[in-house]
Amino acid sequence: xxxxxxxxxxxxxxxxxxxxxxxxxxxxxxxxxxxxxxxxxxxxxxxxxxxxxxxxxxxxxxxxxxxxxxxxxxxxxxxxxxxxxxxxxxxxxxxxxxxxxxxxxxxxxxxxxxxxxxxxxxxxxxxxxxxxxxxxxxxxxxxxxxxxxxxxxxxxxxxxxxxxxxxxxxxxxxxxxxxxxxxxxxxxxxxxxxxxxxxxxxxxxxxxxxxxxxxxxxx
Amino acid sequence: xxxxxxxxxxxxxxxxxxxxxxxxxxxxxxxxxxxxxxxxxxxxxxxxxxxxxxxxxxxxxxxxxxxxxxxxxxxxxxxxxxxxxxxxxxxxxxxxxxxxxxxxxxxxxxxxxxxxxxxxxxxxxxxxxxxxxxxxxxxxxxxxxxxxxxxxxxxxxxxxxxxxxxxxxxxxxxxxxxxxxxxxxxxxxxxxxxxxxxxxxxxxxxxxxxxxxxxxxxxxxxxxxxxxxxxxxxxxxxxxxxxxxxxxxxxxxxxxxxxxxxxxxxxxxxxxxxxxxxxxxxxxxxxxxxxxxxxxxxxxxxxxxxxxxxxxxxxxxxxxxxxxxxxxxxxxxxxxxxxxxxxxxxxxxxxxxxxxxxxxxxxxxxxxxxxxxxxxxxxxxxxxxxxxxxxxxxxxxxxxxxxxxxxxxxxxxxxxxxxxxxxxxxxxxxxxxxxxxxxxxxxxxxxxxxxxxxxx
Numbered sequence: 001x002x003x004x005x006x007x008x009x010x011x012x013x014x015x016x017x018x019x020x021x022x023x024x025x026x027x028x029x030x031x032x033x034x035x036x037x038x039x040x041x042x043x044x045x046x047x048x049x050x051x052x053x054x055x056x057x058x059x060x061x062x063x064x065x066x067x068x069x070x071x072x073x074x075x076x077x078x079x080x081x082x083x084x085x086x087x088x089x090x091x092x093x094x095x096x097x098x099x100x101x102x103x104x105x106x107x108x109x110x111x112x113x114x115x116x117x118x119x120x121x122x123x124x125x126x127x128x129x130x131x132x133x134x135x136x137x138x139x140x141x142x143x144x145x146x147x148x149x150x151x152x153x154x155x156x157x158x159x160x161x162x163x164x165x166x167x168x169x170x171x172x173x174x175x176x177x178x179x180x181x182x183x184x185x186x187x188x189x190x191x192x193x194x195x196x197x198x199x200x201x202x203x204x205x206x207x208x209x210x211x212x213x214x215x216x217x218x219x
Numbered sequence: 220x221x222x223x224x225x226x227x228x229x230x231x232x233x234x235x236x237x238x239x240x241x242x243x244x245x246x247x248x249x250x251x252x253x254x255x256x257x258x259x260x261x262x263x264x265x266x267x268x269x270x271x272x273x274x275x276x277x278x279x280x281x282x283x284x285x286x287x288x289x290x291x292x293x294x295x296x297x298x299x300x301x302x303x304x305x306x307x308x309x310x311x312x313x314x315x316x317x318x319x320x321x322x323x324x325x326x327x328x329x330x331x332x333x334x335x336x337x338x339x340x341x342x343x344x345x346x347x348x349x350x351x352x353x354x355x356x357x358x359x360x361x362x363x364x365x366x367x368x369x370x371x372x373x374x375x376x377x378x379x380x381x382x383x384x385x386x387x388x389x390x391x392x393x394x395x396x397x398x399x400x401x402x403x404x405x406x407x408x409x410x411x412x413x414x415x416x417x418x419x420x421x422x423x424x425x426x427x428x429x430x431x432x433x434x435x436x437x438x439x440x441x442x443x444x445x446x447x448x449x450x451x452x453x454x455x456x457x458x459x460x461x462x463x464x465x466x467x468x469x470x471x472x473x474x475x476x477x478x479x480x481x482x483x484x485x486x487x488x489x490x491x492x493x494x495x496x497x498x499x500x501x502x503x504x505x506x507x508x509x510x511x512x513x514x515x516x517x518x519x520x521x522x523x524x525x526x527x528x529x530x531x532x533x534x535x536x537x538x539x540x541x542x543x544x545x546x547x548x549x550x551x552x553x554x555x556x557x558x559x560x561x562x563x564x565x566x567x568x569x570x571x572x573x574x575x576x577x578x579x580x581x582x583x584x585x586x587x588x589x590x591x592x593x594x595x596x597x598x599x600x601x602x603x604x605x606x607x608x609x610x611x612x613x614x615x616x617x618x619x620x621x622x623x624x625x626x627x628x629x630x631x632x633x634x635x636x637x638x639x640x641x642x643x644x645x646x647x648x649x650x651x652x653x654x655x656x657x658x659x660x661x662x663x664x665x666x667x668x669x670x671x672x673x674x675x
Contacts, residue, residue, distance in 0.1 A: 192613070192618060
């Protein structure tokens with residue numbers, strides 16, 4: 001199975017997993033269960049912890065392009081790792097910081113690592129369902145970091161960093177604190193000028209990274 | 220399917236259960252004067268708006284207007300790039316388009332934050348589906364974030380002029396339609412424009428102060444330069460809700476708007492600062508801490524800058540005498556994506572046919588910083604010294620840091636009632652640190668003489 005097929009399969013799997021809870025809800029609505037016949041249970045205890053931690057990974061498809069590059073860009077199949085830490089600001093909204101690592105290739109033989117450090121907001125439209133939507137913004141740089149006036153970097157490195165992300169997913173809470181999530185995310189990195197391992201520089205590089213994966217959730 | 224989705228959004232299980240042909244939806248209003256809350260309609264309207272804008276592009280022969288399944292698939296597959304649209308299209312046109320999506324959400328009873336999702340949806344669908352060129356990252360940010368800022372201002376100004384408690388209110392509704400077209404159309408098509416009901420409480424500001432002026436403007440680096448450069452201008456400042464005082468978490472419950480037309484370009488300045496959070500602090504609550512969402516647009520002979528961001532303001536007021544006081548503020552923050560005109564033409568653009576549509580301005584995240592000293596007499600500003608700086612780090616364009624600075628002294632001499640004579644001197648300075656091309660600078664001065672009026 002090629003990397004791209006694997007990415008498609010994982011993406012479809014993630015999307016199907018989003019559909020499962022909806023059908024489960026539909027089935028549960030068709031016939032009343034014991035719990036529905038029983039007197040209404042007291043409201044669940046409020047969650048005391050405001051901490052929110054997520055860690056996971058997935059299959060990524062990356063495309064890097066630039067103004068003077070081949071219009072089709074260069075696609076790379078890769079794996080992404082991400083960690084989120086933050087807090088709950090309301091019943092529906094979490095704010096936090098995301099660290100994401102993923103590789104992409106741009107007219108070089110070896111894929112270049114891209115690192116994102118992003119502020120993110122996650123929104124749950126329904127309190128009793130696991131669906132969430134998210135968006136964030138911060139920095140995204142390639143290779144060994146961002147070129148600056150202090151110190152010298154070994155190539156590959158980028159000159160600038162603007163990172164944007166959005167995505168959606170579904171959280172399956174296993175108990176009050178722990179759960180797993182299936183997610184689909186699109187990260188975009190405006191990494192300015194990329195200096196490759198050969199020393200050549202490519203201007204105005206934009207990387208797009210689509211990641212389908214799973215993660216462990218603690219809240 | 221639609222019913223299942225509707226249930227998910229908390230809509231009634233059977234809207235026709237009452238047995239009437241047209242169900243009474245008043246229960247879906249947050250207040251008697253509020254619009255009926257419709258979760259899906261803004262998204263549908265956003266798609267229609269995209270069809271409309273695509274049709275306009277078709278009629279004007281825009282090369283990006285021809286779309287089809289192949290262009291959509293290609294755009295989805297390739298992700299985001301940067302575009303080369305003209306300055307006003309990206310810095311004013313796209314935020315205005317985004318405001319249409321956003322105000323559609325507000326017009327159908329969605330909250331500020333719910334409407335931000337509509338702006339993002341409208342912007343993303345436009346980029347991926349309704350243009351045949353690759354989706355543009357700068358457009359996504361300009362349209363969404365700029366659209367939110369402009370949209371909420373339009374929504375609130377529209378409600379400011381509406382008077383829904385009157386039975387004959389056509390003129391007010393038409394004026395509101397001009398300010399907030401999507402909100403006005405929604406009221407007309409739903410029949411709300413003819414409905415008599417109290418104005419929504421959250422659309423009634425605690426105060427509204429407007430200041431305007433009209434006069435002549437001279438620009439140039441020296442007096443000789445400025446000689447013969449006189450141009451007319453018109454400016455309007457609005458303080459909606461009192462941005463300098465009070466405790467609030469209501470997004471744009473207070474905002475400031477500065478607008479200057481003329482002086483060398485149709486719009487030479489348009490700034491919006493919408494407050495998301497404000498609280499007094501310190502001894503007797505004399506100091507104020509506020510968080511603002513910002514929208515900037517300015518063009519002058521030294522630089523053109525546009526962007527959308529967030530800034531924090533710390534301010535305090537000191538009494539100098541029984542009638543005179545000094546208001547001081549320091550601001551700092553970030554512009555998510557700023558745009559600045561470049562001082563260097565990319566050498567490749569003349570050789571590479573792909574760069575024919577070369578964009579003469581660059582993009583990058585920006586730091587912003589500034590301060591204000593304002594002398595007040597009986598709470599009326601008579602002199603104001605303002606400094607505003609931006610430091611833009613280019614992520615698309617010629618590799619550089621741009622430092623942009625603006626200092627302004629504005630003096631008003633009261634003449635009679637609310638009329639005063641005003642003079643404003645401004646100095647614009649920029650330094651661009653290009654590498655390897657080296658540093659470049661540009662500067663200009665500006666003098667404005669005008670008659671001004673103010674209204675509380």
